[in-house]
Amino acid sequence: MSTATPAGKTTATPTDDRKRAKAKKSMAIKVAIIAIVTLAIYFLPVPEGVDPRGMHMTAIFVGTILGLILQPLPTASVALIGLAVAMITGTMNVKDEALQGFSSSSIWLIVAAFFIADGFLITGLGRRIALIFVRMLGKSSLGLSYGMAITDLILAPATPSNTARAGGVVYPIIKSLATVNDSHPESDESRKRLGSYLSLTSVQVNTITSAMFVTAMAGNPIAVGFASDAGVEISWGTWAIAALVPGLVALVTMPWVMSKVYAPTVKKTPEAPSQAAQQLHEMGKMSSKEIIMLVTFLLLLVLWISGSALGVDATAAAFVGIAILLCTKVLTWKDMAANSGAWSTLIFFSVLVGMATHLNDLGVIGWIGDTAAAAVGGFSWPLALLILGLVYFYVHYFFASNTAQIVAMYAVFLGTAIAAGAPAILAALVLGFIGNLIGGLTHYASGPAGVIYGSGYVTTSEWFRVGFIASVVNIIIWGVVGTAWWMVLGYV
Known part of the structure; x- marks a missing residue:
């Protein structure tokens, strides 16, 4: 608080001084x-x-x-x-x-995908997709959560900022649905009607969709780069195929599990489809820019999936997408210049990846890997990989960013797993997937978690309890279903 002086100026109160001192x-x-x-x-x-x-x-x-x-x-x-x-x-x-x-193609892929994601927000295509699925599946709280999950899944391949995906597209729809059903964060009875369930479920779903594509979370291309440094080449398609089956099983399972362990008091939402239909009617037909955005997105998916066969690099494909959006004026340079998140990401990642690469060149990563490998050297590689995976998962209680943990620990844990005898491609993918699934563990675990926690719909104690349960569910699904699928693919 501050008080006004006769001259119209403000002076600090003792409370302001105490806050500044603190x-x-x-x-x-x-x-x-x-x-x-x-x-x-x-x-x-x-x-x-x-x-x-x-x-x-x-x-x-x-x-x-x-x-x-x-x-x-x-x-x-x-x-x-x-x-x-x-x-x-x-x-x-x-x-x-x-x-x-700053010369890393992986980092420039992230930056490019930030701009592509802008296209979904600026054109309104992302919101339209969300409303379509609410109209189709929104007659119950569980149906609404599946609608949001499908929206997240569709947007994920072209949205490396999982925070933008969760906060810019999905959460505004959730907030609207909760408000219409008289679910507000001010009281326990109100928030638990619908808002709490949809909010926390969206975070857990976001961790799964982020794990399914290299371009779905900013840290994934960094992990791919570190894997390449260790001699393990992972293409966009390789990652997506490996994550396909466990990811889809987890997406089907998680909203249902959340409806049991964190159940909303409002089970039926019969008005939601009509409300979504009304909003879609107000949006009108797809604009020419939305159509261009959709076609560009589909082209990018084709290039990313078949890039290795066509000889097209993923980063090059992303820049082709940006060029199309610029030429058609779906995006402008002003839009791109205003995306502070993309430019901050460029600086942040470039510096840290440069440092991590230098650590490897100086022999530090190899020394740490050898030391850690010696600690699990007496175990069979499956047990060693399991131990390393669990430690890598739950050490995230000490991190406030998926990417910070990936930069700090991925290369070391990968080197340790390979030294323990684990198949290199399997270890690289497993640790890559875990780097995303950790994002719902706490209210500070990731950007989407921060967005949802800031909404006030979920308390800290609820988050720790439900976040841990969700982590166990993910570990079981990706551990059991994933292992079976990776055996089919020949990675085990």
């Missing part, structure tokens, strides 16, 4: 923690087989990741500070090492 103290504590951890690692002895700069790079990398977790500054700012420290200390030279991440 914020400064919190910032100071976070910075101190990051600095202490970074310096402690920086001066550790260099292990045998690791480049002398190895521990310095490890310290800066860990400090940067810790900064991403504690968030004393925005993500891109933290990454740039880490890069500056690496350059000024000589840990990364400017010419060959510091900026190498």
Whole structure:
């Protein structure tokens, strides 16, 4: 609160001063923690087989990741500070090492897909798709959740920002449906009518759709890049086919499971289809820009799926899609320039991938992998992969971003699994899928989780309880059904 002066100016109240002081103290504590951890690692002895700069790079990398977790500054700012420290200390030279991440085709695929996703939002095609499925399946709360799940699945291949998909397309529809059914976050009785169930289910569904396509979550192409560094090549089609059966089974199962463990009090929603039909009527026929967006999206799917056979790189295909949208004015440069998320992602990922690549070049990743492999060396590779997978899944309680965990841990865990004897392609895919399924574990686990938690429909205690149950369901489905499918594909 602040008070107005006679001159029309505002003066801070004691409450404002206390808040600012508390914020400064919190910032100071976070910075101190990051600095202490970074310096402690920086001066550790260099292990045998690791480049002398190895521990310095490890310290800066860990400090940067810790900064991403504690968030004393925005993500891109933290990454740039880490890069500056690496350059000024000589840990990364400017010419060959510091900026190498900015040339990664995987990162540019993510950036390109951000712009393609803009097309769904700007043209209204994403909203139209959601309303169509509400009209078809929306007579019950369970039907509504399946409608949202199908919408998410359709949009997923071209939406690397799972936050944009969940928050920009799906959640506004959920909010509207909840409001119409008198379900508001202000009271337990009201929010549990419908809003809580649809909201939390949408997050769990989002983790599954994100796991089904390389381009459905920003961290997936990074995982593919790390796998390639380890000698494992994963195409867009390889990932999608491997995820197809367990993903579809999980999508069918999860809304039903959520209806049992987190049941809404409103089971029937007979008005929803007519409301969706009315909104579709108000939208009118598909505009020319929507049609262009749809055709471009279908073309991209064809190129991504058959790219290896046609000799078309996934990133090249994405830029062809952008070119079409620009030429037809579905997108403008102004739209692209205004997408701060895409440009922040470019900076954030490029810096971290460059650091992670440098760690590998310096021998740090190999040393950590060998050390970890020794810890599970006495186990058979299936048991070793199971242990590594469970640790990789539940360590996410300590992370506030799927991508931060992928950058920090994917390469190490993959190297450890391969060293333990696991088939390389299987280990790379399993860890890749897990990197998405962890997104609903807590209310801070991912961007979509933050959107839904901020809505007020789900309490913290509910989230931890239901999030854990959902994680067990996903582990069982992807572990059992997935293993059977991967045996058919010859990966096991």
